Amino acid sequence: MRYCARCGSEYQDSVVDCTDCPNHPPLVSAEVMRERKLPLPHELDQHRFVRAGVADDPVTAQIFVDVLDEQRIPLIVRPGRSGVVDELTTGNLLPWWEILVPDTDQARAAVLLEEVKIQGLATADEAGRAAEEEEREGELGHPPADSAPPVF
């Protein structure tokens, strides 16, 4: 059997890359999965790997992967397509990706992903505030002179 190191899917030996994942990553052997401390499909069922976070889009999923990779936390990205898809729901079904990590790393990984999310929101907030301030400056003519840097 061959395995996808990204989503953990199992394939016949004749298959060379994962058809489920973006960019179709090459499949690896069970030994390589072991070396990378990644779970084989039957191990996923034993709840050794648990959910650390959920990404609503491929960009966020990739950011989560990068962050956990940096911390050397083994992870699996599982495309979320559970549930019944019928003609009525197909149109507004949003894609999402479940980030799974070993249960021993779950707490740490969840905190990391939460931080990434907050940073993302803060960046969006700042962009919004900067735009607002520009508008105010335009109206008043002067930026606030005594704006102190935020204290943490």
Ligand SMILES: [Zn+2]
């Ligand atoms: Zn895959």
